[in-house]
């Protein structure tokens with residue numbers, strides 16, 4: 001695993017001019033509006049930019065390609081249902097800049113790989129299919145027919161379909177995702193890793209095992225009826241800004257908010273709603289009532305401590321604290337759970353999470369007589385070794401309070417990509433259920449492969465070990481999003497062919513297999529015409545609502561194809577006449593795709609009609625309806641020990657997080673406004689005490705090391721910034737720090753890379 005440094009795999013080690021300001025105490029407000037307009041008009045021009053903004057998240061418009069936070073079912077703001085970061089996502093996509101064949105002729109692949117991700121992204125939309133021949137230095141134009149032919153013959157040459165990998169990022173529409181998995185399964189493999197493997201997989205596993213459905217249970221309205229919202233490991237001000245509007249409304253209705261985060265994230269603290277006069281005038285809504293600055297990975301201990309106190313209160317006020325009726329009717333494992341809980345030591349739990357007993361008591365007191373609680377979480381919980389058990393611990397707490405399956409209460413794993421949840425519903429999954437495979441077999445007259453495929457981590461290892469040699473990606477930026485950058489770069493460069501269906505250029509196009517293809521596709525905001533008729537697609541948001549999405553902008557090039565069309569033509573070129581699927585039918589109208597989804601997947605009856613109803617429709621959700629689809633039909637209390645990560649004297653625990661100016665590996669800008677960090681991404685946030693111990697001061701440059709599994713990983717040249725973060729905890733930005741995330745450090749059961757708890761040491765760099 002000692003992989004050499006692969007040229008171009010990492011961002012160049014150059015600085016861009018760090019400026020440090022104050023950490024903001026609230027999010028949004030006027031600066032957010034200024035940013036919005038600046039970004040969109042700058043990239044797309046006035047008319048095109050405002051056209052895009054006006055149609056985003058409207059009931060007849062397109063789904064924001066940013067996050068998966070739901071749109072209100074009822075009234076949508078006339079000012080627009082979008083946020084600063086959604087606008088940046090649209091600016092990125094609606095840009096008029098494009099990469100012509102001349103651009104690729106002028107710039108060698110190695111030259112482009114020497115740019116930063118930010119610089120690469122600025123170049124514009126990919127405008128035509130491009131091919132990099134074996135040994136070639138420059139991408140060359142290729143016709144669509146030739147591109148499909150090349151892929152088809154590469155796939156047909158493999159000795160087993162399991163030697164190919166078909167990745168999906170989470171922007172792919174339901175229609176494209178359904179066709180993609182159908183093609184991949186007819187071709188003969190379940191190798192369908194997706195970004196979810198690195199994202200909310202831990203939530204899916206935990207909720208599936210405990211509650212019988214791998215999705216959250218709340219609707220947006222529940223936020224308006226709840227008494228308490230607990231937000232753990234999530235930074236909504238940056239990553240789900242429209243959630244702040246829901247939190248604001250919840251507060252107005254009397255809800256209390258508890259935030260659990262190593263960082264005092266601005267969006268958790270306060271909110272200036274830019275869509276209200278008060279917000280425009282700079283008047284904050286104070287959001288968080290209790291902020292718990294937890295040490296990284298301390299969440300399980302914290303929740304156990306809260307539950308421990310609730311149990312004690314129950315002894316003092318029998319029948320007043322826990323919901324025994326709910327527990328009796330709906331759960332199993334309660335007594336075992338309680339006897340385990342009684343053996344916990346509060347002092348010990350408090351130390352393990354870094355939160356004082358006084359503060360834990362404050363939380364328990366607050367929860368004591370509440371019955372409607374919502375728990376929200378994101379990557380701060382899912383990307384840990386014990387992520388699945390931690391999420392189950394949250395479920396335990398909700399079960400004690402009967403806070404699932406009634407208004408104002410429930411689980412809310414806040415999803416990332418705008419259709420990551422929908423892609424899974426459509427069958428983008430390396431471990432499909434037998435029921436799903438049977439439905440495919442029943443409807444399409446071929447036998448899909450029964451054995452499971454590779455997830456993301458397994459796919460990287462398979463390519464590294466030469467077991468898989470063709471890599472195809474429906475969107476995303478596999479190289480930069482995955483762990484252990486140099487290991488993954490080696491894996492990709494061992495492939496005979498790497499193919500990316502993409503809107504924008506990224507690093508995965510530049511660190512490639514022997515041959516490589518870039519297939520340019522329409523984005524969410526682009527108008528999708530087929531046989532003279534405008535097509536719609538659909539997405540599922542974080543709360544299980546299926547909604548249509550219709551692009552409105554003229555595509556920047558007439559050589560772009562939609563993702564569904566690309567899949568159909570790829571399938572035809574690969575499977576030829578032997579295919580049992582009528583791909584030509586789907587190429588006539590997307591309604592035919594939805595008809596087949598309806599026949600195959602539960603919850604989509606009358607799909608074509610209901611998707612066109614304003615606001616779309618909810619998929620069934622057993623928890624929401626008060627039932628639990630586990631084998632026993634009961635919700636499970638889970639018992640798991642707390643595990644503390646032992647650090648040696650000089651070691652620190654590092655989380656890799658998003659700045660305010662990025663969408664995953666797409667870098668919109670170099671500022672992290674709310675955290676007061678400007679013009680630089682190569683920073684490491686450290687507690688002043690840890691800096692003192694290492695004789696470091698603000699502005700010093702360090703190299704960061706990880707030695708997991710006896711392999712040395714180094715991220716060179718990061719600037720030290722003192723920050724209000726617990727002792728022994730540090731933070732860096734993803735993807736610059738991914739070189740340090742060990743491919744073999746994964747969450748139990750979900751196999752998600754542990755991106756939030758990387759054991760590191762820092763050493764002053766020679767500059």
Ligand SMILES: Nc1nc2c(c(=O)[nH]1)N[C@H]1C(S)=C(S)[C@@H](COP(=O)(O)OP(=O)(O)OC[C@H]3O[C@@H](n4cnc5c(=O)[nH]c(N)nc54)[C@H](O)[C@@H]3O)O[C@H]1N2
Nearest residue numbers: 067085233234235239296297378379380416417658663664
């Ligand atoms: N603008 C924008 N929007 C996005 C994205 C984006 O990159 N940019 N990405 C999208 C995607 S795919 C996703 S998955 C989501 C991600 O949304 P988030 O999960 O909010 O993203 P991260 O930046 O990874 O933030 C993790 C948060 O968890 C905290 N944290 C880290 N470790 C721990 C821990 O051990 N315990 C606790 N309690 N907290 C911890 C961090 O301080 C940080 O606030 O956002 C989606 N939306």
Ligand SMILES: Nc1nc2c(c(=O)[nH]1)N[C@H]1C(S)=C(S)[C@@H](COP(=O)(O)OP(=O)(O)OC[C@H]3O[C@@H](n4cnc5c(=O)[nH]c(N)nc54)[C@H](O)[C@@H]3O)O[C@H]1N2
Nearest residue numbers: 169199475476477481501502503504506656664665734755
């Ligand atoms: N260290 C660390 N690593 C992480 C994380 C972390 O917190 N820390 N987070 C993880 C998470 S939560 C996620 S979800 C993954 C994200 O992993 P990915 O989803 O693979 O990465 P993105 O950066 O979202 O992908 C961006 C690329 O998608 C393409 N694209 C954009 N829109 C479209 C479209 O409409 N169609 C197509 N075909 N392509 C499009 C563009 O070419 C763009 O360059 O990263 C994971 N990696």
Ligand SMILES: [Mo]
Nearest residue numbers: 199200416417
């Ligand atoms: Mo994600």
